[in-house]
Amino acid sequence: xxxxxxxxxxxxxxxxxxxxxxxxxxxxxxxxxxxxxxxxxxxxxxxxxxxxxxxxxxxxxxxxxxxxxxxxxxxxxxxxxxxxxxxxxxxxxxxxxxxxxxxxxxxxxxxxxxxxxxxxxxxxxxxxxxxxxxxxxxxxxxxxxxxxxxxxxxxxxxxxxxxxxxxxxxxxxxxxxxxxxx
Amino acid sequence: xxxxxxxxxxxxxxxxxxxxxxxxxxxxxxxxxxxxxxxxxxxxxxxxxxxxxxxxxxxxxxxxxxxxxxxxxxxxxxxxxxxxxxxxxxxxxxxxxxxxxxxxxxxxxxxxxxxxxxxxxxxxxxxxxxxxxxxxxxxxxxxxxxxxxxxxxxxxxxxxxxxxxxxxxxxxxxxx
Numbered sequence: 001x002x003x004x005x006x007x008x009x010x011x012x013x014x015x016x017x018x019x020x021x022x023x024x025x026x027x028x029x030x031x032x033x034x035x036x037x038x039x040x041x042x043x044x045x046x047x048x049x050x051x052x053x054x055x056x057x058x059x060x061x062x063x064x065x066x067x068x069x070x071x072x073x074x075x076x077x078x079x080x081x082x083x084x085x086x087x088x089x090x091x092x093x094x095x096x097x098x099x100x101x102x103x104x105x106x107x108x109x110x111x112x113x114x115x116x117x118x119x120x121x122x123x124x125x126x127x128x129x130x131x132x133x134x135x136x137x138x139x140x141x142x143x144x145x146x147x148x149x150x151x152x153x154x155x156x157x158x159x160x161x162x163x164x165x166x167x168x169x170x171x172x173x174x175x176x177x178x179x180x181x182x
Numbered sequence: 183x184x185x186x187x188x189x190x191x192x193x194x195x196x197x198x199x200x201x202x203x204x205x206x207x208x209x210x211x212x213x214x215x216x217x218x219x220x221x222x223x224x225x226x227x228x229x230x231x232x233x234x235x236x237x238x239x240x241x242x243x244x245x246x247x248x249x250x251x252x253x254x255x256x257x258x259x260x261x262x263x264x265x266x267x268x269x270x271x272x273x274x275x276x277x278x279x280x281x282x283x284x285x286x287x288x289x290x291x292x293x294x295x296x297x298x299x300x301x302x303x304x305x306x307x308x309x310x311x312x313x314x315x316x317x318x319x320x321x322x323x324x325x326x327x328x329x330x331x332x333x334x335x336x337x338x339x340x341x342x343x344x345x346x347x348x349x350x351x352x353x354x355x356x357x358x
Binding site for chain 1 (some may be wrong): 183184186189191192193194195196197198199200201202203204205206207212215216217219220221223224225226227232234235236238239242243246253353
């Protein structure tokens, strides 16, 4: 069981996912990954084919699954920047299962629920809702449009090197949108 | 593992941003540069953050800590009703006496609850819900109390045994 900086267990967290075709809602949970889960993900190459999650076994990784079964629908790796100057949660990696990406997806809101969970953890750990991620340059317009992130460019002699950030109001909004309905 | 170009062939940028976050720069210099700018931005944001926003963050932290504590199987003897009540008062930057006035409770009674010398009455719990504008609902405070009581009952047999003298009749069989 993962414990947060206050020494408290991180409990299983309930969320609601929308089933696109029936327009109904299904209960799901977000919980820490176990070593057995990493083996399952490694075998589920068709569902999780974008990243090598095995490289993140030693990190703080969460899974989202339906409450009724063990099928993993989404994964997220967080970095807790506890130093006073950064004081934020970084979403290092996030992946929604292949069948739930795009127009043919069965379930909606998996990514949103995971990002909102990161926002909740940020408040809980005393980072005032501050959450950031590093975007691909072709996605610069889309994280702000979908999740309300603010893009901060980093002027560099190397390639563009900015980040996306959320503060208290934006983080609260995502929590309200994706978690409070559960 | 699929390359970004392969992913782009199958999905629009909107779909990708909705469902994926890619790892940031691996180059330590590049990452260091990014984190350095992030710290500057964070500093500026903290300097300009309103008092209300700071208070909201503090109270949300407390609320989420309570929610997770209530969901967890384990009991922590440091997280009793009075502890969370004191946290609520402290985060509002109020003195006990001032808070007692605000919810029309005797300051001694409040102090005894905070220091675990007395259990809170129902009316205090209802007033906490009203004071917090329902952000900390009565049911949440009752659940803290319930968790505390369950732990006490499991670990202190004398709580029930002290009442034995008052029970004149009891069932003679066990259901299990």
